Amino acid sequence: MSAPQDKTGKTVLPQAGRPVIDRDACAAMTISCADFNLRRATRRVSQTFDQALRPTGLKITQFSLLVACYLNQNLVLSKLANLMGMDRTTLSRNLALLEKRGLVTLERGEDRREVRALVTPAGLQALETATPLWHHAQERIVSGLGAEKWDKLLGDLRTLTRGLK
DSSP states (O other), X not given: OOOOBOTTSOBBOXXXXXXXXXXXXXXXXXXXOHHHXXXXXXXXXXXXXXXXXXXXXXOHHHHHHHHHHHHTTTSOHHHHHHHHXXXXXXXXXXXXXXXXXXXEEEXXXXXXXXXXXXEOHHHHHHHHHHHHHHHHHHHXXXXXXXXXXXXXXXXXXXXXXXXXX
C-alpha cells in the first residue's frame, strides 16, 4: 500500500493532510547549508585530533581549552568564553572537567563573580605531552588540503567569524 498523494503527486502526511517537504529541496539545502557542512567537517577534524591525542586522555576540545587558558590566564571566564566563541555556562562545564583532572584551578577574584582559570603544573605537563601529538594531526589535516588552500580557509573562517559577532 503506497502513501496518499496530493494533486501534484507529492506524498502527503496522512495525519496532517499536507504535502511532505520536497526531497530535492531538502537535498539542495543539505548540499549548501553552512551549518551542516561546517559541522560535518568539524566532526571529522575532531575525530582526527581525538585519535591523535588518545594517549593523553584529552579530547581536542579539552586540549584547545587548556591552550586557551595557558595563553589567557589573566582573563575572567566571561572574556575567555567570548574569545573561544562559547557561552560562559559551556566554558564552566568544560573547565570543571579539566579542574577535576587537576589540569586547571579556578581562582576567584575580589569580586566573587570574577573567576580565572589557571593552568596547573599537571596541566603544563599535559600540554607538553599532547603538543607533539597535536602537531602530527595538524600536519595530516593541512597536508590533506594543501598549505595554500589551508591558509585561505583559515582567512575565510576568520572573516566569517568576525561577520557573525
